[in-house]
Amino acid sequence: xxxxxxxxxxxxxxxxxxxxxxxxxxxxxxxxxxxxxxxxxxxxxxxxxxxxxxxxxxxxxxxxxxxxxxxxxxxxxxxxxxxxxxxxxxxxxxxxxxxxxxxxxxxxxxxxxxxxxxxxxxxxxxxxxxxxxxxxxxxxxxxxxxxxxxxxxxxxxxxxxxxxxxxxxxxxxxxxxxxxxxxxxxxxxxxxxxxxxxxxxxxxxxxxxxxxxxxxxxxxxxxxxxxxxxxxxxxxxxxxxxxxxxxxxxxxxxxxxxxxxxxxxxxxxxxxxxxxxxxxxxxxxxxxxxxxxxxxxxxxxxxxxxxxxxxxxxxxxxxxxxxxxxxxxxxxxxxxxxxxxx
Numbered sequence: 001x002x003x004x005x006x007x008x009x010x011x012x013x014x015x016x017x018x019x020x021x022x023x024x025x026x027x028x029x030x031x032x033x034x035x036x037x038x039x040x041x042x043x044x045x046x047x048x049x050x051x052x053x054x055x056x057x058x059x060x061x062x063x064x065x066x067x068x069x070x071x072x073x074x075x076x077x078x079x080x081x082x083x084x085x086x087x088x089x090x091x092x093x094x095x096x097x098x099x100x101x102x103x104x105x106x107x108x109x110x111x112x113x114x115x116x117x118x119x120x121x122x123x124x125x126x127x128x129x130x131x132x133x134x135x136x137x138x139x140x141x142x143x144x145x146x147x148x149x150x151x152x153x154x155x156x157x158x159x160x161x162x163x164x165x166x167x168x169x170x171x172x173x174x175x176x177x178x179x180x181x182x183x184x185x186x187x188x189x190x191x192x193x194x195x196x197x198x199x200x201x202x203x204x205x206x207x208x209x210x211x212x213x214x215x216x217x218x219x220x221x222x223x224x225x226x227x228x229x230x231x232x233x234x235x236x237x238x239x240x241x242x243x244x245x246x247x248x249x250x251x252x253x254x255x256x257x258x259x260x261x262x263x264x265x266x267x268x269x270x271x272x273x274x275x276x277x278x279x280x281x282x283x284x285x286x287x288x289x290x291x292x293x294x295x296x297x298x299x300x301x302x303x304x305x306x307x308x309x310x311x312x313x314x315x316x317x318x319x320x321x322x323x324x325x326x327x328x329x330x331x332x333x334x335x336x337x338x339x340x341x342x
Contacts, residue, residue, distance in 0.1 A: 004048035004110035008039045013074020021062040055138035066177045068138040072145035077153040093154045094202030114241040125194040127240045137169045156207035166190035170295045191304045232271050250275045291329040
């Protein structure tokens, strides 16, 4: 599995919070293969997998399934310098969010941020390339907390809350803590991890827009991985965002990329892939996440992932793992097992 890196700044406040919750932060860092000296430099790059494991371990040790929501209170919106500079350059919330979603490493190179809209409502969707291969609920909650903090920064509203918030993870024991934090009814066991808000918000002016930074910001924006990203990565992003829709077909995605379907297929073949095989691999990656991290029934998973029948999911899963989805779920379930404190 590819190692993704994340800046040590994402652990800011960890030592203070864990200490306040009565646990030893150094012991937890060492358990995850980290150390106080290693994370002292906020700009140091750490393995994404180690950070994710650190958060899960801390959640259990502190008996707080909302651990990373508490951690977010110690952190700042848009902690990455270039992202802050970029959104200050953007005149509207929509343009700022477009910059941030293109700048995939807002939190980690392993995470994708996608935008979707159904008219009056829009969604900010979070997709994790490592989902299904390691525990990630705490990291996901921190990401969504950061997304809400970013929206507050962009709108200038200190008490801004989303219209709805969904997690593609199993239910927690004390959902009221999540409801209170996000200011809405948080739903679990959903097909996507995402945040909903009025589409009209995208047209709002960014109060921190600084025209004098335009030239400097433009130099950084030219380095953002947007249209010049490798085609394979762009196709993967589209598949992940459209997999739950009937439109996730070669012809439809080729049109969005402004390519002829045959040219897209040839380009993928030059990378050692076909569209069908890439879609199948991503679909099984997502199946592993739902099986491990959620309580969704298999029939629901098959429908979400685009299988016409449950038997199709079972056959594909057995081909990859040699065992049924039910058995794999029993062996790999990562549900929170601690008892939350008061």
